[in-house]
Amino acid sequence: MLSIAHGSTGAFIASKIPNPLISIPLVLASHYAEDRVPHWDVGQGLTSWKKSRKIAFMQELFIDFPLSIALVFFIFQLGHPFNWHVWMGWFVGLFPDFLEFPYLFMDLRFTPIKQLAAFHSWVHRSTPNKLWGLLPQFLVILLVMLLK
Numbered sequence: 415m416l417s418i419a420h421g422s423t424g425a426f427i428a429s430k431i432p433n434p435l436i437s438i439p440l441v442l443a444s445h446y447a448e449d450r451v452p453h454w455d456v457g458q459g460l461t462s463w464k465k466s467r468k469i470a471f472m473q474e475l476f477i478d479f480p481l482s483i484a485l486v487f488f489i490f491q492l493g494h495p496f497n498w499h500v501w502m503g504w505f506v507g508l509f510p511d512f513l514e515f516p517y518l519f520m521d522l523r524f525t526p527i528k529q530l531a532a533f534h535s536w537v538h539r540s541t542p543n544k545l546w547g548l549l550p551q552f553l554v555i556l557l558v559m560l561l562k
């Protein structure tokens with residue numbers, strides 16, 4: 415999913431479960447569970463070479479990634495004191511995608527990056543249909559906003 419969905423889910427879980435020994439594995443599991451839902455993200459079309467890596471990288475760097483920070487701030491931190499659980503959850507929520515970055519964008523394909531990327535793509539389900547691919551992510555963010 416997009417960073418806006420993973421980041422807000424991670425922040426949500428970590429804000430509800432203060433023990434990092436419990437929240438970190440749950441946030442990591444949430445990343446892969448969300449990626450299992452057929453979705454659209456900036457990497458859509460990368461593996462089939464329909465989209466250039468440069469465009470995907472730019473969309474991630476200048477749209478999705480900063481929006482995930484802004485959204486987590488808006489949902490959890492606006493008007494509240496700094497909460498490190500929220501930002502740790504955001505970071506861990508995005509961590510599997512950070513790990514895949516060198517594999518996808520820099521052609522660094524060594525152990526364990528290679529195996530992690532293989533696991534990630536084995537779990538990953540995507541759809542080129544933007545409406546159906548964005549809807550589950552919209553619902554995830556809506557649920558986080560309602561339940562936070």
Ligand SMILES: [Zn+2]
Nearest residue numbers: 415449510511
């Ligand atoms: Zn992912």
